[in-house]
Amino acid sequence: MRIRAIKNALFYSLSGLRYLLRERAFSQELAIFVFLVVVELFRNTLLLWRLYMFSAYVLILLAEALNSAIETTIDRISLEKHELSKKAKDIASAAVFIAIIHFAIVWILSWM
Numbered sequence: 001m002r003i004r005a006i007k008n009a010l011f012y013s014l015s016g017l018r019y020l021l022r023e024r025a026f027s028q029e030l031a032i033f034v035f036l037v038v039v040e041l042f043r044n045t046l047l048l049w050r051l052y053m054f055s056a057y058v059l060i061l062l063a064e065a066l067n068s069a070i071e072t073t074i075d076r077i078s079l080e081k082h083e084l085s086k087k088a089k090d091i092a093s094a095a096v097f098i099a100i101i102h103f104a105i106v107w108i109l110s111w112m
Contacts, residue, residue: 016065019068020064020065020068023064023068025064025067025068025096026061026064026065026068029060029061029064030061033057033058033060033061036053036057037054040053040054045110049110052106052110053103053106053107053110056099056102056103056106056107057103059099059102059103060096060099060100060103062099063095063096063098063099064096064099066092066095067092067093067095067096070088070089070092071089071092074088074089
C-alpha cells in the first residue's frame with residue numbers, strides 16, 4: 001500500500017510540473033536558470049557561493065509555482081473582478097518579486 005501512495009504522489013508531482021512548464025513565467029524563469037547554470041560553469045566561484053546562488057534561484061521557481069497555484073485557484077472560484085481576489089494574486093506576485101530581489105542580491109554579492 002505504501003508503494004502505491006508513493007507512486008501516486010510522484011504521478012501528481014510530475015503532473016504539476018507539466019502544468020508549470022506550460023506557464024509562460026515559469027518556463028521563462030526555468031530558461032534563465034539553465035542559462036545561469038552555464039554561466040556559473042565558466043566562473044571561478046567558490047562551490048558554496050554556487051550552491052547558494054542556485055538555491056536562491058530555486059526559491060524563485062518555488063515562489064512562481066505557488067503563485068501559479070494561487071492564481072489558478074482564484075480563477076477557479078470566479079473570473080469576475082473582486083478586491084480579495086486581486087489582493088491574493090498581488091501578494092502571490094509579491095512573493096515572486098521578493099525571491100527575485102533575494103537572488104539579485106546573492107548574485108551581485110557573488111561578483112564581489
